[in-house]
Structure formats: C-alpha cells, structure tokens
Amino acid sequence: MQQSIRVISLGVADLKRSRSFYTDGLGWSALLDVDEIVFYQAGFGLLFAIWPLEDMTTDVGSTLQPGSSFSLGHNVDSPQEVDQIVNLAREAGATVLKEPQDAPLFGGYHAYFADPDGYLWDIVYNPGLSVADDGTVSLGAPDA
Amino acid sequence: MQQSIRVISLGVADLKRSRSFYTDGLGWSALLDVDEIVFYQAGFGLLFAIWPLEDMTTDVGSTLQPGSSFSLGHNVDSPQEVDQIVNLAREAGATVLKEPQDAPLFGGYHAYFADPDGYLWDIVYNPGLSVADDGTVSLGAPDA
Numbered sequence: 001m002q003q004s005i006r007v008i009s010l011g012v013a014d015l016k017r018s019r020s021f022y023t024d025g026l027g028w029s030a031l032l033d034v035d036e037i038v039f040y041q042a043g044f045g046l047l048f049a050i051w052p053l054e055d056m057t058t059d060v061g062s063t064l065q066p067g068s069s070f071s072l073g074h075n076v077d078s079p080q081e082v083d084q085i086v087n088l089a090r091e092a093g094a095t096v097l098k099e100p101q102d103a104p105l106f107g108g109y110h111a112y113f114a115d116p117d118g119y120l121w122d123i124v125y126n127p128g129l130s131v132a133d134d135g136t137v138s139l140g141a142p143d144a
Numbered sequence: 145m146q147q148s149i150r151v152i153s154l155g156v157a158d159l160k161r162s163r164s165f166y167t168d169g170l171g172w173s174a175l176l177d178v179d180e181i182v183f184y185q186a187g188f189g190l191l192f193a194i195w196p197l198e199d200m201t202t203d204v205g206s207t208l209q210p211g212s213s214f215s216l217g218h219n220v221d222s223p224q225e226v227d228q229i230v231n232l233a234r235e236a237g238a239t240v241l242k243e244p245q246d247a248p249l250f251g252g253y254h255a256y257f258a259d260p261d262g263y264l265w266d267i268v269y270n271p272g273l274s275v276a277d278d279g280t281v282s283l284g285a286p287d288a
Contacts, residue, residue: 021238042149043187093169117155
C-alpha cells in the first residue's frame with residue numbers, strides 16, 4: 001500500500017453552516033461546490049471535503065461511531081488494487097465496513113474499512129479524479 | 145488563510161496497537177517513530193500522525209468529544225500568522241479551545257480551534273518542520 005492520502009472528508013451536521021464557515025469565514029475557494037458536497041484543494045494532490053453526515057452514513061452503510069465521522073481517502077489506479085488493499089487491511093486486523101464494490105455515486109469502485117480505533121479509510125478507484133504535475137486535483141468525467 | 149493541511153493527527157487508544165496496524169500490517173514506513181508518537185509521510189508535504197488520545201487531550205487542554213479525536217494541522221511561517229488565523233476563525237464562529245501560545249512540546253507556537261461540528265484544527269508555527277522541493281517533510285531541530 002502506498003503511503004498516500006488524497007482526500008480528507010468530514011461528515012458535517014449542516015452543510016450550509018460548514019460551507020459558510022470554510023468558504024465565507026476562512027475564505028477558502030471551493031474546487032467543486034454542489035448541493036451535496038463541497039471540495040476544497042488543501043495541498044499538493046490533496047482534497048478536503050465536507051458533506052452531510054447522513055449521506056456519509058448511507059455511503060459507508062454502517063452507523064457512524066464517535067471518532068469515525070470522517071474518512072481518509074486513499075486513491076488507487078484500479079479496482080484490483082482496492083481489493084488487494086482491503087485484503088491487506090483485513091489481515092492486519094481492520095474491520096471491513098463495506099466490501100469492495102461499484103460506486104455509482106462517482107462512477108468508480110471503493111470500500112471502507114475501520115482501523116483499530118474505528119477511524120475510517122475509504123479505498124477508492126475513481127477514474128474521474130486526476131492530479132496534475134503541479135499537484136492540482138481535478139474532479140470530472142473519466143477520460144473522454 | 146492558505147488552503148493547506150500539513151498534518152493529519154489521529155488520537156489513538158493504544159499506540160502500540162496502531163503502530164502495529166500501520167507499520168507492520170499496512171507496511172507503512174515511519175518518518176519518525178518514538179515512544180510518544182509516530183509520523184508517516186502520506187503525500188507531498190503531508191504527514192499522518194498517530195499519538196495517544198490522552199496526550200492529545202492534554203495538548204488540546206479540553207475534553208475531546210466524539211468527532212474531535214483527531215486534528216487537522218495547518219502550518220504557517222510565524223507566530224503572528226497563528227494569531228491572525230485564530231482571530232479569523234473566531235470571527236467566523238469557531239470555538240477557540242486553546243488560545244495561541246508557546247508549544248514546549250515541539251518548540252513552536254500554536255492554537256486549537258473547533259469548527260462548527262467540533263472538528264479540531266491545530267494552527268501551528270513549527271520552526272523544526274520543513275518541506276523539501278520534492279514534498280518530503282522533515283521534522284528536526286530549529287535552524288541551527
């Protein structure tokens with residue numbers, strides 16, 4: 001498993017309130033701001049996302065516990081790598097909350113596991129996410 | 145405030161267990177592994193840290209609530225910037241949990257605030273942390 005975190009996602013109680021805090025209050029510029037989620041670039045090849053906790057709960061498919069209301073996204077280049085990393089994590093003692101599967105939400109393939117403290121890792125193959133040489137992340141349609 | 149996250153820190157119940165999971169289980173290489181904390185490089189200019197939740201609680205100086213057992217570290221270049229960002233966040237509605245102050249733990253200056261959901265931001269001036277042109281982070285003594 002490569003040592004890489006691509007997305008930090010916070011499950012928030014009120015998306016409008018959080019958007020106001022980060023965008024208006026702290027002055028951050030959104031990379032993508034839609035009704036359901038807001039993404040901000042937060043470093044070289046790094047995204048910071050806020051989305052409703054209820055949507056995150058639905059996506060994870062498991063009741064979110066204290067300490068697991070956010071996730072760390074690890075992106076890979078193929079569905080096979082998602083499978084491999086989830087197997088590796090399972091052998092290491094992780095609890096797999098969502099087995100690797102297609103993700104209609106973004107047109108890819110992903111899985112969730114929880115580390116020993118319950119912290120969530122989202123292992124993701126997302127053909128629509130790319131990182132330019134200067135670290136800028138793009139979210140869009142798969143290669144046309 | 146620049147859009148930058150430099151460190152993702154998880155407060156963990158059992159450091160040995162978590163080190164075993166990430167280092168032995170997932171095969172990550174530590175940048176710094178000492179009794180109190182383990183740092184891993186997790187991207188360009190990005191660190192991932194695990195440290196005992198009790199130490200994090202002491203550092204924050206506030207009881208950690210569900211959803212705030214981890215922090216996002218935003219590093220700046222001077223103590224004055226810490227003050228400025230904390231003021232900005234306060235005006236935006238953040239709860240300041242630890243006013244800007246010297247940090248004997250790492251020889252810098254920092255503050256903690258909580259966003260609207262209670263997610264912790266650690267605003268840090270750490271003269272011992274530097275990022276090379278290739279994104280490699282170094283943790284060491286301040287400039288000799």
